[in-house]
């Protein structure tokens with residue numbers, strides 16, 4: 004009988020793209036693949052494109068660090084989600100569960116634990132997220148992207164594997180990117196990606212400096228859902244809410260990037276050797292994981308960092324021009340980065356645990 008794996012993870016694309024990188028391998032190897040996510044999350048949108056994967060939705064609650072009336076209702080949703088996940092495990096009988104974290108993964112992991120199904124999780128960031136911290140006692144292994152993360156985890160469970168990069172990102176075609184954006188070859192391209200959901204702060208700041216930035220660069224701006232400003236029509240400036248199939252072409256076309264410091268995005272840029280200006284999400288809006296991700300990259304010489312509090316018209320254009328001028332320095336440093344062959348390590352761990 005074929006082996007079966009259930010993937011989970013969601014809330015933002017950063018909790019889905021690692022799964023999207025792994026899923027084709029298991030399908031190719033003849034495994035049955037299912038995915039548990041929320042009903043209307045980004046994971047549903049991204050995974051529903053994969054015909055071979057059965058998608059099942061459960062109720063889930065968000066784990067917020069701030070006051071919200073939903074905080075009262077959400078624990079009940081999580082409990083309902085645990086029962087739903089338990090029933091799925093009972094019917095589906097997977098050999099193993101792989102979780103990429105995010106709040107939808109907590110009920111799935113608990114449901115799997117109740118059925119004694121082994122779970123492996125993956126932590127993208129330098130410090131473990133809340134969902135992964137809650138789930139820690141119930142999982143067999145936690146795969147980490149940064150070596151520094153191991154000190155935040157139990158030594159028995161932590162496995163440093165490195166970053167998992169979707170294979171298609173390596174096969175982008177810059178020429179297609181130029182055609183798609185109607186850009187010319189003679190002027191450098193700046194790609195701006197404020198994380199998978201866009202960043203209002205970065206969008207605002209870029210737009211204030213747009214004319215100045217456009218004197219030196221053509222700009223692809225990924226603005227996030229609802230973030231595109233249709234009133235701005237300028238030569239050499241294109242905006243998107245989110246890019247799917249064309250992202251590899253856009254990444255290959257870019258000379259330099261401005262990005263949030265979400266772990267998947269920055270390792271993708273690193274693997275393609277794109278000099279980065281990172282603007283991490285502030286401590287006010289997060290646990291500060293992106294600040295640590297960015298610090299680690301800066302220490303390695305891969306990027307420039309501009310903290311959100313320092314963001315202004317002047318500081319942004321100055322930092323972008325400085326990055327472009329010194330691009331060779333960052334590229335040379337990135338050339339020394341050795342990928343950890345994370346994909347095969349994770350696949351081996353999953354196979355070892357699959358009952």
Ligand SMILES: CC(=O)N[C@H]1[C@@H](OP(=O)(O)OP(=O)(O)OC[C@H]2O[C@@H](n3ccc(=O)[nH]c3=O)[C@H](O)[C@@H]2O)O[C@H](CO)[C@@H](O)[C@@H]1O
Pocket residue numbers: 015016017018020127128196197198199200225244245246247250264265266267268269271284289292293
């Ligand atoms: C606000 C928030 O909570 N952010 C977290 C979230 O970020 P976020 O969801 O932004 O995740 P990442 O930056 O790590 O990854 C974004 C992923 O989306 C893809 N992408 C993005 C834009 C686009 O148009 N098309 C596309 O395919 C990127 O290629 C990448 O694979 O998860 C990350 C990984 O745990 C964390 O480090 C971030 O702190």
